[in-house]
Amino acid sequence: MNNQKQITWHAQSAKDVLHSFEVLQTGLSENQVRDRLKEFGKNQLPQTSPKSTVAIFLAQFGSPLIAILVVAAFISVGFKEWLDAGVISFAVLINAVLGFVEEYKADRSLRKLQSFLPDKAKVRRGGAVLNIDSINIVPGDIIILGTGDKITADGRIISSSFLQVNEAALTGESMSVKKDVVPVDIGASIADQTSMVFAGTVVVNGRAEVITVESGERTQIGQISRLVADVEDEKTPLQQQLAVFALWLGGAVLIISSIVFVAGLLRGFAFFDMFKISIAISVSAIPEGLIVATTVILAIGMQRILKKKALVRRLVAAETLGSVSVICMDKTGTLTTGEMSVTEIRFTNGELLESNQRSEIRQILGVTSAALVDENGENPVFSGSPTEIALAKEYWPDREKIGIEKYAELSELPFDPAFKFKAGVYKQNGSTVMFVVGAPDILLEKSDLSDQQRKKMQSVFEEMTERGLRVLLIAKKDLNGQQTEITYDGITDISVVGFVGLQDPLRSNARHTVETAGEAGLKPVMITGDHVITATLVAREVGLLIDESGIMTGLELDKMSDADLIAHIDKINVFARVLPSHKLRIVRAWQDSGASVAMVGDGVNDAPAMKAADIGVALGSGTEVTKEIADMVLLDNNFQTIVEAIREDRTIFDNIRKMIVYLLSDSFSEVVLIFGAIILSLPIPILPAQILWINLITDGFPSVALTFEPPEKGVMKDPPRNKKAPLLDAEMKVLIFIIGLFTDALLFGIYFYLLGQDLAIHHIRTFIFVALGINSLIYIFAVRKFRSSIFRSNPFENLYLIAGVGIGFVFLFIPLVVPYFRNLFEFEALSVTEWLVLLTLALFQLVLIEIVKEIFNLKRNRQLGEYQIKVL
Incomplete structure (x- = not known):
């Protein structure tokens, strides 16, 4: 065999191709098959070694944020902070398990493609026809194809009869392609190589013998499989942004904790006390609830998208739609x-025929039908070419009424691509009739019409074609028993009955x-x-x-x-x-x-x-x-489902941002408050254990409840999210700064004032603890809506948030009310006046945040107006 590469087999004659592969019409010999199996290998798609289960699982710990959380968990264990260690470890484990499940499923996609070829194939070898495993087909094998066969390798046609192949799976074209032995232009595309057949496509009509020219990964579908294998999975925008955010946060926490630690030592604080405070600040500043809450947000978003009839198969990919442009x-x-169907039937004068006017045309379609129908009660199964299936579905409801069974076939001319029509002679009640179905431009020339009549019908045909329809002409001829045998060239003087318009209709x-x-x-x-x-x-x-x-x-x-x-x-x-x-x-x-x-x-x-x-x-x-x-x-x-999924996806990203703003605002307040006290050589305003308890309140139920926020009005008016944009934009950072700065300024002023009132430090720390807790549980209602004011939204729209805040208050009061925890945290009872002051501060902060949001919304609406004008 000539060992050539990239040979344009479609442009060569069948005889030359047989000669190139050194094969006779009787097929390959056993020795040739054995040698070629060694040379070319099995007829299978590229095989890749699947990742091991352990490797997939361990890969989940490569995230920078996960690494930070793991270190924080070990530090918490070292200082016997069991609660925080447990929460962090649980977050890490949940993320690893979910990531493992996602990647394990993704790894199956290539192996699914590898099983796409059929199991058996009919070949001619050594003069005998054999039914072999398709995996053993080699270049040079002669494959025998018939209607309904799935093609097992790329081949050059060496003989054919009315062959039509559905190549939609390969080329995307829904109509079947007519194939024959005639060579085509050397520069023809895959879709135009009518002398070739390709692995993975299906024979819908006719029969053929082809010589295998490519097998396995060298076939067209094999090259597609290789393309799939070669495409590297890139991180989604959220993965990239979370990675950058984690690095930034980790560096910031390390620097701030170190500064606090060193400043405390320089101000005379005990080494161990400062070390514990630094660790508490570090653990508090790292929002361990971020990973779990992000996972919950994505999972809830997936469920919402599923209700819109879209199944998101990869959890992290649920956020990608929001950045799609x-x-x-x-x-x-x-x-x-994706299915051919009859969209209209017209009479010879162009008149559109209603359903009750189509009996004669349906009768001809039924008598001449080449489609196979498996009668399955009210749901028959049709097989054949897309055109034949469409025609069969047109006549099938009237099959009993139009009397198809009364016609006995005397002779038939199957559809031939060269002549572009099919015909048959039938006997019915002693009379003989010929029915013809095919291309109007061909059959009009064979009609009994005058030139003027033919011109009018030509205009009907052209008008239908210009509207994107595939048009078939339906004709007949009474033979009066004089003729039973017909030929393609011998058909003349036929009477036109009407036109059938077919289309792969738009949704x-x-x-x-x-x-x-x-x-x-x-x-x-x-x-x-x-x-x-x-x-x-x-x-x-x-x-x-x-x-x-x-x-x-x-x-x-x-x-x-x-x-x-x-x-x-x-x-x-x-x-x-x-x-x-x-x-x-x-x-x-x-x-x-x-x-x-x-x-x-x-x-x-x-x-x-x-x-x-x-x-x-x-x-x-x-x-x-x-x-x-x-x-x-x-x-x-439904393509509409994509748009609805994008709406939900934008909500997913919105909710992730809301959660980050909420978690970081509280951490920012704690850090600045402690750092200010150390710089001024004041007693520490809040102890490490108290910091961690506040951390539990904010990182727990309230933040998770934000994940259930429904889509905001106007979310689909925003332009697509830039996948390179930072996770937190300028507005989010300003909100975090304002919330933290306002809280710190007020609390630090109150703290300084209370120190001058000769109150016990435990009492003052109780006040600061409650202030931080109440503030975080109140301003979450402002954070839940970026595009509208809390005063113009339904407070009960997210009942999970109401419940989450309620649980947060329960956790806030436990160390204040339960004696065991009160002694453990060294808290004291607060007066009614102090509680009123705390509530007033929280509400004042809420109003301030709403004012800032309103300023941002005015700016955003102005930018949206400019964007929409640009789009229009």
């Missing part, structure tokens, strides 16, 4: 239903969904393997395309450098006639231009691009391969 989608099965809400996505600042992009005309018609119908400058073909894409593509990518709304590698390149070009990309698909051809995208979205009706690879699955196949 570009949604790439395949036309077939995404904007369209009913496709245009509305595209418009909604645009209003949310998202850019929908169609990427399809279909022809330019089809893609253009669909794009215009859904509102994606204004003029033809916004469309690009795969061949045009091949001529562009990566730099040129990135420079022009934002001007292209539709990519047509593309290959799987094109889809991957388009996604990466968008990402290189700074966009966060969601890739929607349903076929194997979408897999590499889906895996490379920031989030891969599969249709529920898609292949198992795409669903395994996807981050999210649309259970109802």
Whole structure:
């Protein structure tokens, strides 16, 4: 065999291909098969060694924030702070377990693709026809194909009869492709290589013999599998931001704790006391509730998204949708239903026929049908080419009424791509009739019409075609028993009965969904393997395309450098006639231009691009391969679901930010308060154990309750979140600073005043402890809404928050009321006046925060107005 690479088998004659592989029509010999198995290996997709269970689990501890928490847990154990050590350890364990489950499931996607090929194949070897395991097919094997067969390797057709193949899983094109032995142009794309068949596609009509030219990972689907394997999983925006935040927080805590420790020693405080205070500040400042609460937020968000009929398969990926700015989608099965159907039937004069006027045409469709129907009660199962299935579904409801069984077939001409029609002769009640179904431009020339009549019918056909319909002409001819045998060339003088229009219809809400996505600042992009005309018609119908400058073909894409593509990518709304590698390149070009990309698909051809995208979205009706690879699955196949999922996802990120603002504000107050006392050589205003108890109150139920906050009004008016933006923007940092500064200024002033009143230090520390606790449990109601005032929102909208704050107050009062804990924490009873002062301070702080929020909201609304004008 000639050992050549990248041979364009589709452009060579069948005879030359057989010669190149040194094989006769009788097939390979046993010796040839054995030698080629050694040379080329098994006919299977690339195998990768799965990660070990232990390796996946240990990898979960690589997060910087997790590392900080682990160190904090050990320090807490060393000082016998068992409660804090337990909380931190639990947070670490939960995060590790959930991360392990996510990655373990993700690792299965490639192995799912590896099992995509069928188990058996019919081949000719040594003159005999054998049914062998498909894994043993080698280049040079002659494979015998028939209707319904799944193709096991890439092959060059050497003989065929009415062969049609559905290549939607590979090219994304829903209509079956006519195949024959005729060589095609050397530069033809995969979708145009009609002399070839490809692994993973399905024969829907006819039969053929093909010689295997590529097997295993060298097939087209094998190259897709390799692309999937080669695409590295990148961290999501939230993972990246949490990592940066953890490093920043860890460094800040280390510096602040060290400064407090050194300052205390310089001011004469005992070494051990300062060490305990520094550790308490460190543990308190690190929000160990952040990981657990973030996980809860993501989990709750996933449940909300699930109620919208979208299944998020990866927990951390639940936040990625909020930063999505570009949604790439395949036309077939995404904007369209993915199924051919009869959309209209017209009479010869162009009159649209209603359902009760279609009896004659349905009768002809039923008599000539090549579809197989498995009658299963009220839910029959249709098989065959997409066109034949669509025609069968049209006549099937009237099958008994139109009397199909009365017609006996005398002869038949199956659909032939060369002649573009099918015909048959049938006998019924002593008369003989011929029915013909096929391309109007061919059959009109064979009709009994005058030139004027033919011209009128031609205009009917052209009008239907311009609306994106595939049109079939239905005709008949009474033979009066004079003729039973027919030929393709011998058919003349047929009478036109009508026209049938078929279409892979748009989903009913496709245009509305595209418009909604645009209003949310998202850019929908169609990427399809279909022809330019089809893609253009669909794009215009859904509102994606204004003029033809916004469309690009795969061949045009091949001529562009990566730099040129990135420079022009934002001007292209539709990519047509593309290959799987094109889809991957388009996604990466968008990402290189700074966009966060969601890739929607349903076929194997979408897999590499889906895996490379920031989030891969599969249709529920898609292949198992795409669903395994996807981050999210649309259970109802509804593009609208993506927009709803984005709404929920933006809420997820909002709630994470609210929680961080809440947790850090309290920590900031404690640090500044203690540091100020040390600098002024005053007694420590709050002890380490008291700090940790406050930490338990704020990091516990109230912060977790924030995770249940519903979407705020206006969340979909914001532009997509920049995935490179910091976790905390300027407004969040200002809120943290104001909350902390205000609390510290007031409390420090009160603390200084109380010290001058000759009150016991335990009494003063009790006051400071309660002040910190009440403040944190009150201002959480201001933090829960970024875009609106607490005074204009329903306080009972989140009952979990009410309950969480209630539990927080219970924990606040336990060390004040229960004698054992009161003695343990060295607390004293406060007067009614002191309680009123504490409540007044908390409410005053709440009002101040609302004023700051209102200023920010006025600025945000002005910016949103400018953004919307820019979008429009």
